[in-house]
Amino acid sequence: MNSKTLPYLLLAPATIFLVVFFLWPFLQIAWLAFTTEGGFTMQHFQTMAGNWKFWPTFWNTVILAAIVVPLQLVMALAMAQVVAKLKTTRNTILYIFTIPLGLSDLAAGIIWLAIFEQSGFLNSMLVGLGVVDKPILFLGYQNLWVIFIAVILAELWRATAIVMVILVSGMGLIPKEYYEAAEVFGAGPWKRFVKVTLPMLKPSIQTAMILRTIAAFEVFAVVVALGGTTLPVLVGETFNWQFALNDRNVAAAFALVILAISIAATLVFLRVLRTPKGATL
C-alpha cells in the first residue's frame, strides 16, 4: 500500500462518522433554519429574536457560563495543585473528586433539588437549627437569583472534576526541573504557580476551557430540574419550540445560535490562550 494514501484511509472511518452524524444533521438544521417552502428566509430568526423570552434566555445562558466556567477553572486549578502534590493518596483523592462526573446532569440536578426544595435538606436543617420557623420556598419564581445560585452550585459540583482531570494530567507533564530552576532563581510558591505552572499549563487550560464553555452553553437538565421554566436557557427554549410549540424551524434557529456562540467562544480561547511559535516544550 502506498504510504501517501494510508493516512487518508486511516482517517476515513472517523470522517465518514463525522459526515453522517454531524455534518449531515448540521446541514439539515441549517436548511430548516434558513428556508421556508424551499426559499431562503430570515423569518425564523426574526420569530426567535422577536419573542420576549429570547434575550433573557440568551443572557441567562451566557451569564451562567461566564460565572460557572471561570469559577470552575479557579477551583480546578486549586484542586489539581493539591492532587499533584500528593504522593500516596493521590489516586484515592482523584477518584473521590471525580465521582460527580459519573452522574448524568439530570441526576445532579435532582440531587441539588433535594437540597433546595421546600421539604429539602437545607430547609430541614434550617428549621432544625431554629434559624427559621417554617421552610422557605427557595426555588420560587420570585427568587430567580436563588435558582441561579443553585444552578451554579450544581454545575460546579457536577462538572469541575473534568477540568481538574485535564489540568492534573497537564501538570504531570511539566518537568520538575522548571520548578527547581524557578525556585533557585528566587520564585516562592505563588510565583512558581504564576510563572511556571500557569504558562506551561496553557494548552491544558485551553482544552478544558473550550470543552467546559461549550458544555455550559448547552446547560439544560440541571436548570430544568431546579427551575423548571422559571430560568429559561437556550437549549431549554430549543426543546420548547421543537416539542411544545411544534415549530422545528425556530428550534433550528435556536440550535444555530448555540452553535454560533460555541464557535465564537472556541475562537476566543484559541486566540487568547495560544502558544507563540517556538514556545513549546
Place this chain on the structure above:
Amino acid sequence: MAEILIKGVAKSFGSFTALHSIDLTIADQEFMVLLGASGCGKTTLLRIIAGLESPTQGEVWIGGKRVDQLPPRERGIAMVFQNYAVFPHLTVYENIAFGLRMKKLPQAEVDTRVKRTAELMHIEQLLKRYSGQLSGGQRQRVAVARALAMEPDVILMDEPLSNLDALLRLEMRAELKGVLANSKTTTIYVTHDQVEAMSLADRISVMNGGHIVQAASPVEVYRNPAARFVGSFIGNPPMNFLPAARNGDGRYQVAGIALDGPSSGGAKLEFAIRPEDLTIAAGGLKATARVIEPLGAHTLVTSEVDGKLFRAVLDSDLKVAPGDELSLVPKPDRVRWFDPETTRAVN
C-alpha cells in the same frame, strides 16, 4: 565573600545511603569540581548545597551563614541545570531576566544586566527567541547567562556540558573558564569527565560511593592519588597496579624486581605507576606486549606483567610488535604505593 562549608553532610534515600558524612571546604572564588563515576552522589551533594534536597544529617554554610534550613532562593546561589531548564514559555531575554525580576530590580538595571551577560555569552542576537528555536549549545549559553546575570556568590553547575557535542564542549569549556574566572564567584561544577575536571578546576573533589576520596589540585590528584580509586579513575589510560611484598632486605618485590618502598609500609603493598612513567631499559618489569596502539607522538602498549594487564605509553619511535618481550623500568620518583587493605596511599 562566599566560602562554602560542608560539615558532616549525609543523605539517605530510604535504606540507601547516597552520601556518607561529607566534609568539604570550598574557598571564596574557588572553582571546585566534583568528579566521580555515575551514581556516586555528585548531583545529590550539589542539590543539597542548592537547597533542592535536604541533608539527612550535617550542615551547609555559605558565606558564613548556615543555610541548610533555608530555601534555595535565600542562599545567594545560581544554578545551571544539566538539561538547562530554560523556560520554554519565555524568550531568551525573559529567561535571563527571570531571577532579576524576582528580585524586583528596576527595569533599567534588568536591561543592563541582561544585555551584558548576553553579550558575554555571545547570544545578544537571540534575545527575542524562544528556547524551542535554539540549538542545544545556545540553550546552554542562555542557562549560563541566566545564572551569571544574578551576580551570585555561588554558581552551581550540574554537568552543564554533557549534552553538547565534543567540539562544542571543548569550545564552551574554555569559554566558561574565562567567564567564571572574571565573575569572582565561587563555583561548584559537577562532571564525570576527568578531562573537563582537570582543565577547569582549581581543586577537584574525587567522589566514590558517596565519599569524597580526595580533594586537591588537578596535578596533585593526578600525581599523588590519595587512594587506589583515584589512580584508577583519573588518567587515560589509568594507573597500573601490581601486588608487592616486602622481602628480607626491606625492599619490595614487584613482579620479579626489587624496588625501594615506603618506610611505613606493611608486609604487603600495591605498587602503582602511570603508563607514561615507564621507560624501556634493562632490569625492568618483564612485559609481554599484546596490543600496540600508535597515537601519533606516543604509542600505547598494552602488555602483560606477571599475568596482569599493564599499560605503557612509549615513544612512537620504538618498534614493538605483539608478542615482544619488553623490560619496563618505572621512574623511581613516580612510583606510588597503596595499602591493599585500606586502599589508601602509603608514603
